[in-house]
Amino acid sequence: MPxxxxxxxxxxxxxxxxxxxxxxxxxxxxxxxxxxxxxxxxGADELVFYDIEASADGRSLDPRWVERxxxxxxxxxxxxxxxxxxxxxxxxxxxxxxKISVNSPALARPPLIAELAAAxxxxxxxxxxxSLRESDGRLAVKQLTGRPEATRDSGRGTLEWARxxxxxxxxEIVLNCMDRDGVRQGxxxxxxxxxxxxxxxxxxxxxxxxxxxxxxxxxxxxxxGALAASVFHEQRIAVPELKAFLAREGLExxx
Amino acid sequence: MTSLVIxxxxxxxxxxVALAFERLGRQPILTSDPAVAASAxxxxxxxxxxxxxxxxxxxxxxxxxxxxxxxxxxxxICLGMQLLFEESEEDxxxxxxxxxxxxVAALEPVPSAPVPNMGWCALSDxxxxxxxxxxxxxxxxxxxxxxxxPYTAARAIHGNTAFPALVRAGPLWGAQFHPERSxxxxxxxxSAFLAS
Numbered sequence: 170m171p172x173x174x175x176x177x178x179x180x181x182x183x184x185x186x187x188x189x190x191x192x193x194x195x196x197x198x199x200x201x202x203x204x205x206x207x208x209x210x211x212g213a214d215e216l217v218f219y220d221i222e223a224s225a226d227g228r229s230l231d232p233r234w235v236e237r238x239x240x241x242x243x244x245x246x247x248x249x250x251x252x253x254x255x256x257x258x259x260x261x262x263x264x265x266x267x268k269i270s271v272n273s274p275a276l277a278r279p280p281l282i283a284e285l286a287a288a289x290x291x292x293x294x295x296x297x298x299x300s301l302r303e304s305d306g307r308l309a310v311k312q313l314t315g316r317p318e319a320t321r322d323s324g325r326g327t328l329e330w331a332r333x334x335x336x337x338x339x340x341e342i343v344l345n346c347m348d349r350d351g352v353r354q355g356x357x358x359x360x361x362x363x364x365x366x367x368x369x370x371x372x373x374x375x376x377x378x379x380x381x382x383x384x385x386x387x388x389x390x391x392x393x394g395a396l397a398a399s400v401f402h403e404q405r406i407a408v409p410e411l412k413a414f415l416a417r418e419g420l421e422x423x424x
Numbered sequence: 425m426t427s428l429v430i431x432x433x434x435x436x437x438x439x440x441v442a443l444a445f446e447r448l449g450r451q452p453i454l455t456s457d458p459a460v461a462a463s464a465x466x467x468x469x470x471x472x473x474x475x476x477x478x479x480x481x482x483x484x485x486x487x488x489x490x491x492x493x494x495x496x497x498x499x500x501i502c503l504g505m506q507l508l509f510e511e512s513e514e515d516x517x518x519x520x521x522x523x524x525x526x527x528v529a530a531l532e533p534v535p536s537a538p539v540p541n542m543g544w545c546a547l548s549d550x551x552x553x554x555x556x557x558x559x560x561x562x563x564x565x566x567x568x569x570x571x572x573x574p575y576t577a578a579r580a581i582h583g584n585t586a587f588p589a590l591v592r593a594g595p596l597w598g599a600q601f602h603p604e605r606s607x608x609x610x611x612x613x614x615s616a617f618l619a620s
Contacts, residue, residue, distance in 0.1 A: 170536050171543030172561055209607070214544055240443055245563055245605045265439045267565070267605060290473055292540040292565040340540045340567075369533035371542045391536070393543060423544040423561040 172423045173415055174214040174394035175384070175408055176373060177401040179204055181250075182222045184234035188402075195221070198402065205238050205246070208401070211408040214423055216246040217270065217343075217396060223251025224273070224315040230257055232264035239265020247295055250315070253281065255288050262289060270343060272297035273312045276323045276330075279337060286338025291370075296339040300327040300360065301347045308360060311347060327360070328367045335368045342368060343396065346376040351399060353379025358390045365391035381406060381414040388420050428452045428618070429464035431504075433481045437604070441470040441501065444604035444614060456481075462490045466618060470604075471503025475528070475568075476515040478507060491521055497595050497620045505591065505598030506570055514568055524593055526571030537583030540567045545580040545601070547589050554578070554590060554597075555616025560609045562589065562601035570600065595620075 179186050179201070186204045187195035198204070201218070208216055218238065223230045230251040238246060248261045249270035258269045269289075275281050275296055285294045299314045308327035313319040323330070331342050344364050346357040356377045365372050371393035378384060378397040387395045400406045412422045428445060432438045432454040445452045445468075452468070453460065461467055469491075471478065482488040491498065500508050512518045512528035520528070533539040544561040554577055556562075564580065569587035572579070578590035580600070591598040597617055603610035 171541065171545045171564065174543050239440060243444060243447065243605060243607045243610060245565070245602070262437070263439060265437075265443065267437070267440070267602075290567075292542065292567060340565075341542060369538050370540065371538045393538060421546070 170421075171393070172214070172421045173384075173388040174373070175212075175411060175422075176215045176217055176394045176396040177208045177213050177408070178217040178219060178375070178396050178398045180221045180398070181218050181234060182220070184231070184237070187221065201234055202237055202241055205242050208408065209242055209244055212412055212423070213244065213408050215244060215394065216242070218246060218248050220248065220250030221315055224249070227251075229253070230261055232260040235261050235264035235266050249295075249297060253278075255284050258285055258289065262293060268293050268295050268341070270295040270297050272299065273314075275334065276310065276312045276325070279333065282334055282337035282339055286340070291338045291340035294339055295341045295343055296331075296334040297343040297345060298327060298331060298334075299345045299347050302357065302360065308363075314347065328363060331364055331368050335370050339370060341371045341373060341393075343373045343375055346374070349377030352377055353400065355379060355383040356387045356390075356392075356395070358386055361387060361390045361392055378406075381411050384411060385415055385418045385420060388415070427464050428466045428468070429461055430454050430468045430470060431461060431487065432456055433478065437602070438470050440602075440604045441468060444610065448611060448615060448618070450618070456485060456487075458486045458490045461487060462493070465496055467494065467496065467498045469498070469500045469504030469507065471501055471505070471507065473503060474515055475503060475506060475512040475518040475520065478503060479518060479520060482507070482521070488521055492523065495595055497597065497617060499597040499599065499617050501599050501604070502566055502602060505600055506568060508591070508596060508598050509570055512568060523596060524573070524575055524591065526573055528568050528570050531567055531569055531582055531587075532585075534583040540565055541582045545589070547578040547580055548586070549576070549579045551577040551590075551592065553616070554592065555612040555614075556590065556609070562603070562606040562609060562613075564601045566600060570598070
């Protein structure tokens, strides 16, 4: 297993970083390059940029901000939001992104995953899954989660959709546990373990990180990477201290 | 300053590789022209994509012959490193450039070692002169690995299996990792290549 990957996620609108609330009236947090460089300098292992406007409005991702990030960043980064076809994905990868992450467009048209894998190789293709634990315990995949009023059930189970996505060519799964999102009470380890056992590609877990111990627990549960937004942006957890903590816990981290 | 040429065959990550060299103060030439590649002081083959389509492009353009006759420093990155070997299991079996012996094989997923092998792996058995230190982490993203052999210049581990992270055979350099995405460690490696 490679070193435990710490992955800050930044929401982007019009090439600016915005506060991680995924609907309108978002607050400007500053220039995308400044944030990317700061996290790189702090030792983040990878970055995810989520174009919240493209995703919500059904527009294609704008490769211009991807280029600006690629010029300065020397760690891997993926881009998500508004990638619904091979041409848009090609634009993002040619602009310098390492991976493209698809979610609702893949649910709407699963062959998209196979098309992306055939065009760019599966190591470039990430499938994001917004998973909600229903009251009966069932893990349900939600779609169009970028806008609360548009969010709906996809009719798919989380583990079944993950297996199908991997069979189609996904090289990595990002599991976003929606009921933990923003709650800061830890990742859903039970769900994470079930997904890690269900697929043989790397799994990145998202939603719920509140303390350094939450990250350690996620890696022990089999996560290849742990993604978080607010705890990093609000500087509740600093990446260098987090990595030092994980190393003391006996986990392999990149120094 | 001598010429630094990056083969641009329409792969996605050519730009990332070019930017990494620009951060080192170099202005690489991006080309698919075999003549320009042949005369390069330093030639880089980035590689993202499939082995068979890459080899088809190499044969169509005559770049395969250019590479066979290179005596100046030449660096293959990721798939670009794999292309240096004889054949690959990828795409049901693909003949490669055969500058180095052996077969590129699929990584086997095992519990705690998923495939693709994605992320930062520590290097071991590091040979001197490559700008790389023992235990340093580099960024990997691959599903196939090169055969271990006399040209292995550093190893990384997937599951319980060591595989070549670096190969070096005279002017030929190969990196399974992505130096352009390996932060300061990757920059030191690229600088060592440029100094060769």
